[in-house]
Amino acid sequence: MQRKYIVVTGGVLSGLGKGIAMASIGNILSASYKVVPIKCDGYLNVDPGTMNPIEHGEVFVLDDGGEVDMDFGHYERFLGTPCRFDWNLTMGRVFDEIRKKERRGDYLGKTVQMIPHVSNFIMEHFLKVGRESDADVVLIEIGGTIGDIENELYIDAVRSLSRKVGRENILFVHLTYVPIPYGVDEQKSKPTQQSVNLLRQKGIEPDIIIARCSEMLTENIKRKIAKFGNLDADGIITGVDVDDVYKIPLSFEEQGLSQLVARRLNMSVSVDLEKWKRLIEKKESARKEIVIAIAGKYTSLEDSYASIIEALKHCEANCAVRIKVEWVDSEGEDVSVLEGVDGVIVPGGFGSRGTEGKIKVIEYCREKGLPFLGICYGLQMAVIEFARNVCGLKDANTTEVNGACSHAVVDILEEQKGIENKGGTMRLGAHRALIEKGSKVFDLYRGGEVLERHRHRYEVNPDYHEALKGKGLVLSGMSPDGTLVEFIELKDHPYFVATQAHPELKSSLLKPAPLFKGLVEASISYRDAVVGD
Ligand code: GLN
Numbered sequence: 001m002q003r004k005y006i007v008v009t010g011g012v013l014s015g016l017g018k019g020i021a022m023a024s025i026g027n028i029l030s031a032s033y034k035v036v037p038i039k040c041d042g043y044l045n046v047d048p049g050t051m052n053p054i055e056h057g058e059v060f061v062l063d064d065g066g067e068v069d070m071d072f073g074h075y076e077r078f079l080g081t082p083c084r085f086d087w088n089l090t091m092g093r094v095f096d097e098i099r100k101k102e103r104r105g106d107y108l109g110k111t112v113q114m115i116p117h118v119s120n121f122i123m124e125h126f127l128k129v130g131r132e133s134d135a136d137v138v139l140i141e142i143g144g145t146i147g148d149i150e151n152e153l154y155i156d157a158v159r160s161l162s163r164k165v166g167r168e169n170i171l172f173v174h175l176t177y178v179p180i181p182y183g184v185d186e187q188k189s190k191p192t193q194q195s196v197n198l199l200r201q202k203g204i205e206p207d208i209i210i211a212r213c214s215e216m217l218t219e220n221i222k223r224k225i226a227k228f229g230n231l232d233a234d235g236i237i238t239g240v241d242v243d244d245v246y247k248i249p250l251s252f253e254e255q256g257l258s259q260l261v262a263r264r265l266n267m268s269v270s271v272d273l274e275k276w277k278r279l280i281e282k283k284e285s286a287r288k289e290i291v292i293a294i295a296g297k298y299t300s301l302e303d304s305y306a307s308i309i310e311a312l313k314h315c316e317a318n319c320a321v322r323i324k325v326e327w328v329d330s331e332g333e334d335v336s337v338l339e340g341v342d343g344v345i346v347p348g349g350f351g352s353r354g355t356e357g358k359i360k361v362i363e364y365c366r367e368k369g370l371p372f373l374g375i376c377y378g379l380q381m382a383v384i385e386f387a388r389n390v391c392g393l394k395d396a397n398t399t400e401v402n403g404a405c406s407h408a409v410v411d412i413l414e415e416q417k418g419i420e421n422k423g424g425t426m427r428l429g430a431h432r433a434l435i436e437k438g439s440k441v442f443d444l445y446r447g448g449e450v451l452e453r454h455r456h457r458y459e460v461n462p463d464y465h466e467a468l469k470g471k472g473l474v475l476s477g478m479s480p481d482g483t484l485v486e487f488i489e490l491k492d493h494p495y496f497v498a499t500q501a502h503p504e505l506k507s508s509l510l511k512p513a514p515l516f517k518g519l520v521e522a523s524i525s526y527r528d529a530v531v532g533d
Helices: 018-029 071-079 091-104 114-133 149-165 190-201 219-229 245-254 257-265 274-285 302-319 355-368 377-389 440-445 462-470 514-531
Strands: 004-010 035-041 088-090 137-142 170-177 208-213 236-240 289-296 322-329 343-346 372-375 396-398 407-412 427-435 449-456 458-460 473-478 485-490 496-499
Touching: 004 018, 004 149, 004 257, 018 035, 018 071, 018 137, 018 170, 018 245, 018 257, 035 071, 035 114, 071 302, 088 091, 091 114, 091 149, 114 137, 114 149, 137 149, 149 170, 170 190, 170 257, 190 208, 190 219, 208 219, 208 257, 219 236, 236 245, 245 257, 245 274, 274 302, 289 302, 289 355, 289 514, 302 322, 302 514, 343 355, 343 377, 343 514, 355 372, 355 377, 372 377, 372 514, 377 396, 377 407, 377 458, 377 462, 377 485, 377 496, 407 462, 427 440, 427 485, 440 473, 440 485, 440 496, 440 514, 449 485, 458 462, 458 485, 462 473, 496 514
Parallel strands: 004 137, 004 170, 035 088, 035 137, 170 208, 208 236, 289 322, 289 343, 343 372, 372 496, 396 407
Antiparallel strands: 407 458, 427 449, 427 473, 473 485, 485 496
């Protein structure tokens, strides 16, 4: 089969869920085809790794160490394919490459221009990703909303792509919004019409329109949108508001999306959503509820911890339980907020703000036998807490917070010393860890070798390994050379586990992250013991 391209653009509003819509299309097609996603961002940062998570949401990290847009989280969770850094374009990265080419002399004698040079470069990149990944279907999400200046070159590139690969091999999906204004109580198609017009002015005719709406679109409004948009009425799909994004592939498929794509691109698509559906039903029918507290400093924007929330949702489905997330701002140091909580996560973080609050929370968990999962900074804070309160090293700290402390139990990684540039320089991506037989982590992963993703500059200081072990801290997973602590746990505790990695990044509905599942199961037992179930 000739390689197919599906391009997703957005109109009317930002934040309508283009990433999820594209991931859902991919999810439906991935039972029959190898689907590879590309995301195009308009900003001038080379990657989102240097952006504040409160402004931009979570920085997602890939196996290859790429720091990418959080939409890659949706893609991986919905497609089950590990993605690559090369699949996230930003205008910063595009211009970086163009300037390198220009300096090298690749354009010698020519005036380098936005069109054709930059736009062609982007188009060639789409083709290259398809070739190198040997994809059957390449999905391309263009960030922002149609009409944004910063995304114009991407739009021009997909228009050229259409000419290059042939209109029969490319499908344009446009995501819009149908409001039902208060008092009018009627679905309104005008914003969609205008947005489609804007797209057509740029030379792109949409084949499918997905219209976000709080209710299913009426046949009448579909006909109207189809007429003004110059497409068939069956090309209009409702992106109906749902309480759970995992229902979106099911909703699209109920509306015949796979066959619509198949017809338009001349493919045969067989769909397999049974297991996915069963898990959602299991989650929906769960009666028991537990409360998991997340103690972090970016709690004002849930998107900062997007993958953690998703990993908990995967556990809800697989453990048949409802999870209420309680946000605990780690700048407050009052642990009484943990009463009524059944489990605690201390997530990743940077800098000194909120660290003492995290340490207090961990102390409470350790002493009260409250299930605890520490992630990255959470592991480092757990080690500091243990060093201070169990090993008696009063001034123990990380040099990230206090460079002059007398017991630097967490210190900068050797390989990080001397690095000055901030972008893309942390210890990033998948790293192997060897797990101690007989440990809880070994049981959870069902094996002695684990590959999880990382994003950090500091580590547990090897000078303190023996002292920590001597007082009962189990270093249950180490880097293969035995120098870096990757997992820790406590023996006489229902669930006290932490990792230097970010296991939430590899969690999915069909395969929840083992450490999260372990936490949730322990929290269920904790709740049962408290309420005497
Ligand atoms: N700030 C810590 C470090 O750089 C932890 C990073 C994280 O939690 N992702 O090592």
